[in-house]
Amino acid sequence: MRLLLVEDDPMLGDSVQCVLQQESFAVDWARDGEEAELALNAFLYDCVLLDLGLPGKNGLDLLHDLRKRKSSMPVIILTARDAVSDRVAGLDSGADDYLVKPFDPDELTARIRALLRRRDGRVEPLITFGTLTLNPATHELYCQGRPIRLSLREFSLISLLLERPGATVSREQLEERLYGWNEEVESNAIGVHIHNLRKKLGHDLIRTVRGVGYMVIENP
Numbered sequence: 001m002r003l004l005l006v007e008d009d010p011m012l013g014d015s016v017q018c019v020l021q022q023e024s025f026a027v028d029w030a031r032d033g034e035e036a037e038l039a040l041n042a043f044l045y046d047c048v049l050l051d052l053g054l055p056g057k058n059g060l061d062l063l064h065d066l067r068k069r070k071s072s073m074p075v076i077i078l079t080a081r082d083a084v085s086d087r088v089a090g091l092d093s094g095a096d097d098y099l100v101k102p103f104d105p106d107e108l109t110a111r112i113r114a115l116l117r118r119r120d121g122r123v124e125p126l127i128t129f130g131t132l133t134l135n136p137a138t139h140e141l142y143c144q145g146r147p148i149r150l151s152l153r154e155f156s157l158i159s160l161l162l163e164r165p166g167a168t169v170s171r172e173q174l175e176e177r178l179y180g181w182n183e184e185v186e187s188n189a190i191g192v193h194i195h196n197l198r199k200k201l202g203h204d205l206i207r208t209v210r211g212v213g214y215m216v217i218e219n220p
Helices: 010-022 033-042 059-068 084-092 105-119 152-163 171-178 189-201
Strands: 002-006 026-030 047-050 075-079 097-100 127-129 132-135 140-143 146-148 206-209 213-216
Touching: 002 010, 002 033, 002 171, 010 026, 010 105, 026 033, 033 059, 047 059, 047 105, 059 075, 059 084, 075 084, 075 105, 084 097, 097 105, 127 152, 132 152, 152 171, 152 189, 152 213, 171 189, 171 213, 189 206
Parallel strands: 002 026, 002 047, 047 075, 075 097
Antiparallel strands: 127 132, 132 140, 140 146, 206 213
16 A cells, blocks of 8 residues: 655654554655645555645645545545644545544554545455455454465555455556555566465465456455
């Protein structure tokens, strides 16, 4: 999952980025409103974490522009403004959630997961598919009740494929969702992760659609 963090405080931004990366998210960090605007025009994100008091262009203006384009990209406002009127203004401007600084990192990641569940039309916190059970909160994957040890990148990749079982996802789409701005992506990185997942989960789960990408299917 790829997130855009828009935060001008270097210490807070670095801390939040590190926490989210440890939770298997790819995180692009924009330090001002203009940089955030460029990122929003260039990429699709699973969620935007938006400060309001930004240099250049403020957070509410960014949010207004995003919603004027009919974008349904999920947005969580992260701000020190804790007045009820500020919360109302943020939510009525199109934000999906509002979190006041200082906040607990565990609460932030829980809110992101809840928002992604709603986006995907899921109610249950666990993702089940065939004999697989995936827990996004604990990064655990079980196959036929047996725990499977995965790297963070492998966990992110199988999570993306399980978002839309039966749908083909291209290598380029997977790279865009798994890697942030400053991460180097080797040409065979996705293929290596797919190979490792097949070794751990069976070769029939992930099908290669030649020239297109990959999909997950239930065992025939």
